Amino acid sequence: MYLKSLRVSEFASILRADLEGFDPGLNVVVGDNEAGKSTLLKALRAAFFQKYRGRGEAVEAFLPYGGEGRRPTVSVAFSHGGADYRLTKSFLTRAAAELEGPWASPIAGDAVEEKLAELLGFTHPGRGDSKLAEHQGAFGLLWVEQGRSNTGLDIGAGRDAVTASLEGEVGTILGGERGRSLIAAAKGLNDRHFTATGRIGANAPLKTLDDELAVLRAELVQKRAAHAELEQKLKKLEDRRRSLKGYDEARTVEKAEEALRAAEAGLRRAEERDREWQAADTALKQAEAVRAGAAEALKRRDGQAKEAASARRAFEAAAADFAEIDAAARAAADAVGVAVMEQETARIALKLAEARHEAHRRRSDLARESATRDRLLAVVEAAGGLSEQIAQVGARLDVIAIDRKALDAIDKAARRLRDCEVRLQVTAPAVTFEPASGGSVRAPDGSAVAAGEPRRILSRSRFELDGFGAVTIEPGGGAANLEAELREAEAALARLLRGAGAASEAEARQAFAQRQELDAEMKLLSARRDALVPDGLDAARARLRAAEAALGRLAAFAEDDTVTDDAENPFGDAAPGNEDPSAAGEAVSERLVAALEAARRQASAADRALDAARRGSEATTLRRVAAESDLAHLKSQAERLSAEIAAAEAASPREVLVARLAEADIDCDAKRGRIALRESERGAEGPDAAEARRRDAEKALRQIGETVQRLRDETLGLEGEVRVAGGSGVGEAAALLEERIADLERRRARVAIEADASRLLYTTLLEAQRAAREHWLGPIKTRVAPFLKLIHPESDIDLDEETLELKGILRAGVEERFERLSAGAREQVAVVTRLALAQVLKQGGHPATVILDDALVNTDEIRLERMHRVLREAARELQVIVLTCRERDFRDLGAPMFRL
Amino acid sequence: MIRLLHTADWQIGKPFGGFDEERRAELRAARFASVSRMAALAAARGVAAVLVAGDAFDDNTVHDRDVNRVLDAMAAFSGPWIFLPGNHDAATTGSVWGRMRGLAQRRGLANVVVADEPEPIVTCEGRLAVLPAPLLRRHEGADLTQWFDHAETPSSAVRVGLAHGALENRLPEGADAGNPIAEARATTARLDYLALGDWHGFLGDIAPKTVYAGTPEPDRYPANEPGFVAIVEIDGPGEAPRIERVAVAHYIWAARSLRLDGEAGDVETLLAAFVEPGRTLLRLTLAGSLPLRERVRLEEILAHWRDRFFHLDIRDDDLFDEPDEDDLDRIDVSGFVRTAIETLRTKAADPTDPGREAARLAIRMAYVEHRRLTAGER
Known part of the structure; x- marks a missing residue:
């Protein structure tokens, strides 16, 4: 196609423009700025692509300013496919369209629009005109508006036209329009089954089938389980019924009952036998007890006899012993009596000797003291009245022989005496005489003894009992000794009292008190006399006083001694008062001391003899007491035993006992025989065994009963369950599911193959397309290459295979991205690529007039020169219309010039 | 008696x-x-x-x-x-x-x-x-x-x-x-x-x-x-x-086997022969091989009869797709699509390849999709 002329009137800024006689090759339209070059291009687009009856903003814009009532009209003559056409369109005011062509009369109106679309290979937009650019096919590519030449190809909807055009060129390599449709369809098929990532889609038929299958399979598992459960129950039920039947047929329960009854009867028999055995056993035990009793009685009797005999023997032995011991005791007691008398005699002798010796000593003292006093008296007489007083007091004081020590001794002796008395009172046997009326008792001293009053016997005493004779009572060893001790204590006390010059203890105490008073007075007088006479006469006076005191004391004793001497003086031949105290007295004294010593020795010997005799007597007495006690005990025992055995014999004599034992022995033997018989009977089946047998039978019956009951229960339960489950159609449900699953699986297999097939188709198509594309950019590059070589030698363009957009150029092997090229380079590359694509389009039978509106404004002169060559080259095959405001740039082109 | x-x-x-x-x-x-x-x-x-x-x-x-x-x-x-x-x-x-x-x-x-x-x-x-x-x-x-x-x-x-x-x-x-x-x-x-x-x-x-x-x-x-x-x-x-x-039966259970060699029309004949498809359960075992276009036709036939029979159980495990040149011409593909189809065909033809069944189906899918797209274009 090429444009032949263009007339525009009342169209936007152009009031009227007539461009006639375009060359089929290169044309240049010159117009200053504002002259309407771009409007010219707009008018051309409007003529071809804008429906004449169109309204709206875009169409309103066709009106000139203030052009109310104007009629924007475009008329274009063109040649296409060897035919000539004239297209005229008026917009808005009396809108009209007319197309003259190789036919009889021009077509007009809407038919024009359809014819145009058919001729030029574009589609009208559905409604409105907003997408006009997208619907003008290759013209968007080829008619380049001002200022857009360097922004890339902006190929848009032109791409399809280009590729469609290329198909002719590359022949069978490309699938063409239908190939793309087929891919789209295959994608649709594929997308039914798969997601973009190749997985099975959520709404894919396979997924739906799989889901359904899963549900059915799960259900089937459930049904099969239910069915299996039912089968199992049925089997169980059958088994239970068979078992029950077996029990019934074998009469198991009845048999067990019979066995129990038999066992119970056996038990009763066994119990009977057991009772008999027990009775025999009891009888034997009784007989044995009787026998044991008889044996025991006999044994006891023999024992008794033996015991009595031995007791008698013991008693007799003890009696003999006692007689011996008793004799010994008497002898010992006699010995004590002799010893006592001897001691008494020795003591009397000693006392006499002592008295004589004492009297003699006092007499000597008296004589000596008298002489001393006489001498001192002479000295003292020279002292005053005080001394006399002192002497008087001293005299009075000296009279009192008692002092503290003597008093203490008296105390002690008195205490000992009382002690002896008390002990004697306790030890001495008490005798109470109770004579018959009229009878009387006289004590040893001949006094009458009061009846009914106890009397202590301290020593061997003989009492005269009227009408009876005499009784001699001799207290035991202890009492006799105590009495001797008492006498000794009395003697000691009497001696001390005598020594103290007191008749009694109380008197001694009184004397002692008096002496204490005199002492005090004496001390006072002495003090007074000492004060009066403080010289050395004191000692003399003291001596005098002492001498006088001693003299006084001696004189007091001398009076007693006189009495004693008179009575018992063994030396009666000597007159003490007449003797020379110094010569005769010495000899007498020696004699007296020797006699005293002898008496003392005799007394001591007598004491020891008595003591020994007493000890001997005590020992024998003790032995005698023990023997007597033993004797008494043994006697009573012997008597008791002999009485017992006599009584027993009287009750049942020993012969009877022996006979009884023999009888019991015989009875036991008989009983033993009986029990052996019962024992053997019992051994056949004892009650324990019978009981065990009964228990077993009972247990067996119970067990069988329970088993049968359980079987019945289970059967009933199972029948109930089976009745419910049996009619549930579970088998049918399972079969249905199985069949449905089989059916679904068949369907699934089919769908799976469909899915595979759709994917395979899609991927295979894509793969083939990708392979084809490897080739289809070749022709474009081939066409671009010579042009490009003119302006940028050794470079190659890189086009996006999807969009056909320019990606960049390869210069000397280096890839340069399009948007980073200079504005000039960009417009040059874009223009040459467009020209190449236009050639492709033309070859594809598409209208391919290239219109460049100030497309090379950034190109330098040298390159512009080269571009001229490119344009000339391209114009050999294409119509190229250059709209420019710079005439001189294209002056040298040698192309027809049109001016606005 | x-x-x-x-x-x-x-x-x-x-x-x-x-x-x-x-x-x-x-x-x-x-x-x-x-x-x-x-x-x-x-x-x-x-x-x-x-x-x-x-x-x-x-x-x-x-x-x-x-x-x-x-x-x-x-x-x-x-x-x-x-x-x-x-x-x-x-x-x-x-x-x-x-x-x-x-x-x-x-x-x-x-x-x-x-x-x-x-x-x-x-x-x-x-x-x-x-x-x-x-x-x-x-x-x-x-x-x-x-x-x-x-x-x-x-x-x-x-x-x-x-x-x-x-x-x-x-x-x-x-x-x-x-x-x-x-x-x-x-x-x-x-x-x-x-x-x-x-x-x-x-x-x-x-x-x-x-x-x-x-x-x-x-x-x-x-x-x-x-x-x-x-x-x-x-x-x-x-x-x-x-x-x-x-x-005394109400339902008719029938099992049939059919071998298909390049042509699916026999299936139509077989199914149409049933007098009371509404109470018939049919298991139809198909074997043999069909080019893709016939396979698609077979699916259309079965889709129709599936609704008319009480139950139609198709076992086609032994029925194989055999795309021929004609199929591929019908697919009218060029470029990478054809390369892809060839890859799948190689895979489907390899008896050692575990994915051959998927590959076979993938080819059929490509065929069906392609036909659908082409139909859309018309």
Whole structure:
């Protein structure tokens, strides 16, 4: 196609423009700025692509300013496919369209629009005109508006036209329009089954089938389980019924009952036998007890006899012993009596000797003291009245022989005496005489003894009992000794009292008190006399006083001694008062001391003899007491035993006992025989065994009963369950599911193959397309290459295979991205690529007039020169219309010039 | 003369899982309807008893509801119905028969006889003695009819055996032989008639006095002749039976095979030959090969008839697409599409390629899509 002329009137800024006689090759339209070059291009687009009856903003814009009532009209003559056409369109005011062509009369109106679309290979937009650019096919590519030449190809909807055009060129390599449709369809098929990532889609038929299958399979598992459960129950039920039947047929329960009854009867028999055995056993035990009793009685009797005999023997032995011991005791007691008398005699002798010796000593003292006093008296007489007083007091004081020590001794002796008395009172046997009326008792001293009053016997005493004779009572060893001790204590006390010059203890105490008073007075007088006479006469006076005191004391004793001497003086031949105290007295004294010593020795010997005799007597007495006690005990025992055995014999004599034992022995033997018989009977089946047998039978019956009951229960339960489950159609449900699953699986297999097939188709198509594309950019590059070589030698363009957009150029092997090229380079590359694509389009039978509106404004002169060559080259095959405001740039082109 | 209706293999409760919901319901309902027809037939022909030779029920767990429906359907004939437990409804513990007895009792029906004991049943005022061989298990293994030989029956009674299983040496290969029946049983047991079940087709002269009635309502695509009952007339003991085959089926189950070589037109002819496609279930097995254009035509033909038949089961596993040059010319493709088609053809032709079936289908899809697109262009 090429444009032949263009007339525009009342169209936007152009009031009227007539461009006639375009060359089929290169044309240049010159117009200053504002002259309407771009409007010219707009008018051309409007003529071809804008429906004449169109309204709206875009169409309103066709009106000139203030052009109310104007009629924007475009008329274009063109040649296409060897035919000539004239297209005229008026917009808005009396809108009209007319197309003259190789036919009889021009077509007009809407038919024009359809014819145009058919001729030029574009589609009208559905409604409105907003997408006009997208619907003008290759013209968007080829008619380049001002200022857009360097922004890339902006190929848009032109791409399809280009590729469609290329198909002719590359022949069978490309699938063409239908190939793309087929891919789209295959994608649709594929997308039914798969997601973009190749997985099975959520709404894919396979997924739906799989889901359904899963549900059915799960259900089937459930049904099969239910069915299996039912089968199992049925089997169980059958088994239970068979078992029950077996029990019934074998009469198991009845048999067990019979066995129990038999066992119970056996038990009763066994119990009977057991009772008999027990009775025999009891009888034997009784007989044995009787026998044991008889044996025991006999044994006891023999024992008794033996015991009595031995007791008698013991008693007799003890009696003999006692007689011996008793004799010994008497002898010992006699010995004590002799010893006592001897001691008494020795003591009397000693006392006499002592008295004589004492009297003699006092007499000597008296004589000596008298002489001393006489001498001192002479000295003292020279002292005053005080001394006399002192002497008087001293005299009075000296009279009192008692002092503290003597008093203490008296105390002690008195205490000992009382002690002896008390002990004697306790030890001495008490005798109470109770004579018959009229009878009387006289004590040893001949006094009458009061009846009914106890009397202590301290020593061997003989009492005269009227009408009876005499009784001699001799207290035991202890009492006799105590009495001797008492006498000794009395003697000691009497001696001390005598020594103290007191008749009694109380008197001694009184004397002692008096002496204490005199002492005090004496001390006072002495003090007074000492004060009066403080010289050395004191000692003399003291001596005098002492001498006088001693003299006084001696004189007091001398009076007693006189009495004693008179009575018992063994030396009666000597007159003490007449003797020379110094010569005769010495000899007498020696004699007296020797006699005293002898008496003392005799007394001591007598004491020891008595003591020994007493000890001997005590020992024998003790032995005698023990023997007597033993004797008494043994006697009573012997008597008791002999009485017992006599009584027993009287009750049942020993012969009877022996006979009884023999009888019991015989009875036991008989009983033993009986029990052996019962024992053997019992051994056949004892009650324990019978009981065990009964228990077993009972247990067996119970067990069988329970088993049968359980079987019945289970059967009933199972029948109930089976009745419910049996009619549930579970088998049918399972079969249905199985069949449905089989059916679904068949369907699934089919769908799976469909899915595979759709994917395979899609991927295979894509793969083939990708392979084809490897080739289809070749022709474009081939066409671009010579042009490009003119302006940028050794470079190659890189086009996006999807969009056909320019990606960049390869210069000397280096890839340069399009948007980073200079504005000039960009417009040059874009223009040459467009020209190449236009050639492709033309070859594809598409209208391919290239219109460049100030497309090379950034190109330098040298390159512009080269571009001229490119344009000339391209114009050999294409119509190229250059709209420019710079005439001189294209002056040298040698192309027809049109001016606005 | 005594007249009997002999039937078997009702298979009540068969689920028909391979069908959609609507057809399934209809097929199930048809089985009850056939019982009604048999009852009506029995009443109309004045038979003395109906003998059901096993498998009245498809499964022992059949719903009580279905048993009730059967009892309802039997209402038209009030004479004795003698049911023999077969392998599907063996008289096991908890079988359907206990329930059926209970339900019949509840309704006060005295004419339902379950022959679940191997002992003679003398009925019809002593004119008929039925010797049943009930299955107590699904597969007995032994010949349960053996006892017929020594069974005592009244001399005045017609002696009829009732059994379920495979008559030895008489059935085609592959028949289920789990429950064998001696082929000469009718003779050895001095039977006047041996009523058999298990084989779903009608076999009227399989052995002397021995008949398989088959199922009254077909339930599968058969290789035999289902859909009948036998009306049997026996003049008296020792007399030969007169056997009449009476059709009672509603649905026609048909199986056909067709080999297609390059042309799909035979399918149209075959389908059009069916008189009542609306109650016909057809399994059509197709084999051979078709060019793509014929394959597309085949699909069109089948799509049409699928709606007219009660059920059309097409098995085309052995039918192959064989695109020829003509197809490819029709596809009228050039460029990468043709390359892709060639790739798929190579794949489809390679017997070792696991994806060959998918490739075959992919070619057909491309063809169909292409034709669709072309049609759109026109």
